[in-house]
Amino acid sequence: MEKEYLNPEPVPPASQLAILPFLAGVDGLLREDGDVTDLRITMHRAMTREGNEYLQQVCAYLQSDGIRSKGVVGRTFPVDEGIIGAAFKDGHIWRTKAYSTNEELQQDLSKAMPASGDSRSPMAVGQSYLAIPFLGPDGQIVLILYADCKQLNFFADDDRIKRVISMCHGFCRLLDGLQKNSFPNLRNFPLQKGRPITGSDRRVYEGIQERLDLETPRLREIRSFNYEASVA
Numbered sequence: 001m002e003k004e005y006l007n008p009e010p011v012p013p014a015s016q017l018a019i020l021p022f023l024a025g026v027d028g029l030l031r032e033d034g035d036v037t038d039l040r041i042t043m044h045r046a047m048t049r050e051g052n053e054y055l056q057q058v059c060a061y062l063q064s065d066g067i068r069s070k071g072v073v074g075r076t077f078p079v080d081e082g083i084i085g086a087a088f089k090d091g092h093i094w095r096t097k098a099y100s101t102n103e104e105l106q107q108d109l110s111k112a113m114p115a116s117g118d119s120r121s122p123m124a125v126g127q128s129y130l131a132i133p134f135l136g137p138d139g140q141i142v143l144i145l146y147a148d149c150k151q152l153n154f155f156a157d158d159d160r161i162k163r164v165i166s167m168c169h170g171f172c173r174l175l176d177g178l179q180k181n182s183f184p185n186l187r188n189f190p191l192q193k194g195r196p197i198t199g200s201d202r203r204v205y206e207g208i209q210e211r212l213d214l215e216t217p218r219l220r221e222i223r224s225f226n227y228e229a230s231v232a
Contacts, residue, residue: 008074008075008076012228016073029164029167035064038064038149039063040063041061042062042147043146044077044143044146049076051194053196055078056074082200083131092211092216094130094210096127098153098156099152099156108205108208109208116204127154128148128154128155130147132164134217137220137223140223142223187227187228
């Protein structure tokens with residue numbers, strides 16, 4: 001399959017600005033006990049191009065040294081891409097499970113990565129991953145919060161994940177409120193549902209990432225995420 005879907009597609013600045021302050025709050029929460037090695041956070045959305053549905057990176061990565069936007073904003077991926085693909089498929093939260101030692105994790109990665117289609121070295125990837133989907137009124141995927149870092153078991157902490165989920169619930173309430181009473185010249189233009197495109201080169205690491213049966217954030221008023229400045 002030709003990898004044209006990796007080409008970036010435009011993301012409206014208003015959509016990026018709607019996400020980044022929320023991610024900054026999540027970043028602050030995750031760093032409440034100090035720095036986290038190579039922590040980065042971003043958000044993906046379900047988007048459609050020419051009748052096909054992909055996952056698209058909405059905004060920059062938030063990192064310890066600021067933001068990284070060059071070459072990443074607007075990237076599109078098949079809906080079975082890695083841990084965000086797992087979250088898209090079943091609408092549940094996914095994370096890296098707990099390990100006793102980094103050596104055990106590296107051993108499992110050396111087996112799981114080739115099986116998932118990932119040719120990178122286990123030492124080159126994160127030790128902890130997190131994907132939190134935001135569901136729409138009909139159970140469809142609207143957004144997926146993504147984070148990774150190189151700190152063992154960082155997202156295996158249930159209390160930490162529950163605090164992030166609480167922030168996600170608050171963000172849902174804000175977006176639902178904006179849908180009913182938006183700022184002047186700001187509108188969430190609907191995106192049409194498309195045919196989900198699969199065929200990722202990197203699927204979820206089986207046996208390493210696990211599904212969490214915690215309440216998934218849900219939007220009551222929004223079926224897609226596409227904020228743009230509108231004419232008054």
